Amino acid sequence: xxxxxxxxxxxxxxKEASRRAILTAAFDLLQEIxxxxxxxxxxxxxxxxxxQTIYRWWPSKGAVxxxxxxxxxxxxxxxxxxxxxxxxxxADLTAVLRATVAELNDPQYDQPxxxxxxxxxxxPELAAAYxxxxxxxxxxxxxxxxxxxQRAGQLAEDLNLDVAVEMIWGPLLNRWLQRSGPLTAxxxxxxxxxALNGLRPRPSGR
Amino acid sequence: xxxxxxxxxxxxxxKEASRRAILTAAFDLLQEIxxxxxxxxxxxxxxxxxxQTIYRWWPSKGAVxxxxxxxxxxxxxxxxxxxxxxxxxxADLTAVLRATVAELNDPQYDQPxxxxxxxxxxxPELAAAYxxxxxxxxxxxxxxxxxxxQRAGQLAEDLNLDVAVEMIWGPLLNRWLQRSGPLTAxxxxxxxxxALNGLRPRPSGR
Numbered sequence: 001x002x003x004x005x006x007x008x009x010x011x012x013x014x015k016e017a018s019r020r021a022i023l024t025a026a027f028d029l030l031q032e033i034x035x036x037x038x039x040x041x042x043x044x045x046x047x048x049x050x051x052q053t054i055y056r057w058w059p060s061k062g063a064v065x066x067x068x069x070x071x072x073x074x075x076x077x078x079x080x081x082x083x084x085x086x087x088x089x090x091a092d093l094t095a096v097l098r099a100t101v102a103e104l105n106d107p108q109y110d111q112p113x114x115x116x117x118x119x120x121x122x123x124p125e126l127a128a129a130y131x132x133x134x135x136x137x138x139x140x141x142x143x144x145x146x147x148x149x150q151r152a153g154q155l156a157e158d159l160n161l162d163v164a165v166e167m168i169w170g171p172l173l174n175r176w177l178q179r180s181g182p183l184t185a186x187x188x189x190x191x192x193x194x195a196l197n198g199l200r201p202r203p204s205g206r
Numbered sequence: 207x208x209x210x211x212x213x214x215x216x217x218x219x220x221k222e223a224s225r226r227a228i229l230t231a232a233f234d235l236l237q238e239i240x241x242x243x244x245x246x247x248x249x250x251x252x253x254x255x256x257x258q259t260i261y262r263w264w265p266s267k268g269a270v271x272x273x274x275x276x277x278x279x280x281x282x283x284x285x286x287x288x289x290x291x292x293x294x295x296x297a298d299l300t301a302v303l304r305a306t307v308a309e310l311n312d313p314q315y316d317q318p319x320x321x322x323x324x325x326x327x328x329x330p331e332l333a334a335a336y337x338x339x340x341x342x343x344x345x346x347x348x349x350x351x352x353x354x355x356q357r358a359g360q361l362a363e364d365l366n367l368d369v370a371v372e373m374i375w376g377p378l379l380n381r382w383l384q385r386s387g388p389l390t391a392x393x394x395x396x397x398x399x400x401a402l403n404g405l406r407p408r409p410s411g412r
Binding site: 034035036114117118120121122124127128130131135139146153154155156157159160162163164166167169170171172173174175177178179180181187190191194195196197198199200201202203 | 240241242320323324326327328330333334336337341345352359360361362363365366368369370372373375376377378379380381383384385386387393396397400401402403404405406407408409
């Protein structure tokens with residue numbers, strides 16, 4: 001290992017402080033003025049750095065937003081995400097989906113998450129990074145929970161877990177992003193029940 | 207009825223021609239250069255009108271894109287949209303979802319549809335107009351098809367049709383917009399089967 005290209009401890013600390021100031025400024029401005037008005041100039045002014053500093057570290061506005069989200073999720077570093085597993089799949093999914101609804105409706109996250117979703121929609125490279133670093137680990141956690149239920153005989157043996165995950169979370173994300181209807185706890189409950197039971201009549205009690 | 211504010215026939219015809227030229231230019235440019243680079247200036251130049259003409263008729267870039275989509279759907283004017291109803295719900299839904307997948311993968315529509323989805327995500331007023339004028343009639347058609355199946359005993363009696371529609375179409379739209387996985391005919395088939403059967407084991411044959 002070589003240290004010759006490493007910055008001095010002080011320089012590294014200053015760089016990290018600037019990086020955090022920029023990402024925090026981007027996140028705060030998204031909440032305050034919204035995505036359409038967010039500019040690199042505005043982020044630089046708020047963070048107290050030069051515009052060129054941002055351009056040197058990030059190729060686009062979307063890349064800054066993405067890293068702001070990564071910084072937010074750094075708190076849980078080390079531990080991979082996990083869904084609750086009480087043995088009662090319907091109760092666990094309902095709790096998780098209600099929490100998702102609450103987060104999507106939280107004004108603090110609404111604008112930043114819309115900005116990220118929108119940047120992903122228009123930027124295949126960012127979408128790939130999102131799948132790998134943020135959505136991927138979360139999707140694996142969801143599939144782990146479903147696999148555990150499948151082993152317990154609570155889910156169909158031949159279920160495609162990839163499709164199952166999108167069947168549970170897709171309607172929620174879609175309704176939120178497209179504003180196609182009210183996003184409530186009741187809606188989350190209905191989605192869980194309908195996904196588990198399916199659209200066809202059930203011969204048994206449930 | 208009064209005609210005193212009505213433009214002369216020639217003026218009305220010229221105005222309509224300009225309107226169509228602007229909307230066509232917006233749609234074409236979206237395909238060619240993408241949403242991020244689309245500007246009112248660019249649309250005006252391509253359509254051969256002044257920038258002020260566009261600003262006089264539309265409040266935002268998103269409103270222009272929205273009207274371009276409305277113009278596209280004008281061809282089917284008069285007839286409300288309807289889904290096929292052969293009596294075989296699974297076959298009908300599979301056919302419709304495969305067609306949706308093909309449309310979402312069509313390079314001609316990909317960029318314009320992403321642009322519309324983005325504008326909707328950031329503009330509650332436009333989202334309301336979209337629900338009322340484009341998505342609403344389509345959602346009613348989807349619910350009509352499901353209601354017909356429900357009457358035939360093919361769907362659960364207590365099914366929430368609003369949730370059912372988002373359970374079938376939500377995963378597709380979400381996967382397309384977020385690029386969370388390959389959008390194929392096989393995926394469409396899996397979504398239909400999984401939505402109809404549900405995630406739980408089925409006691410009966412299907």
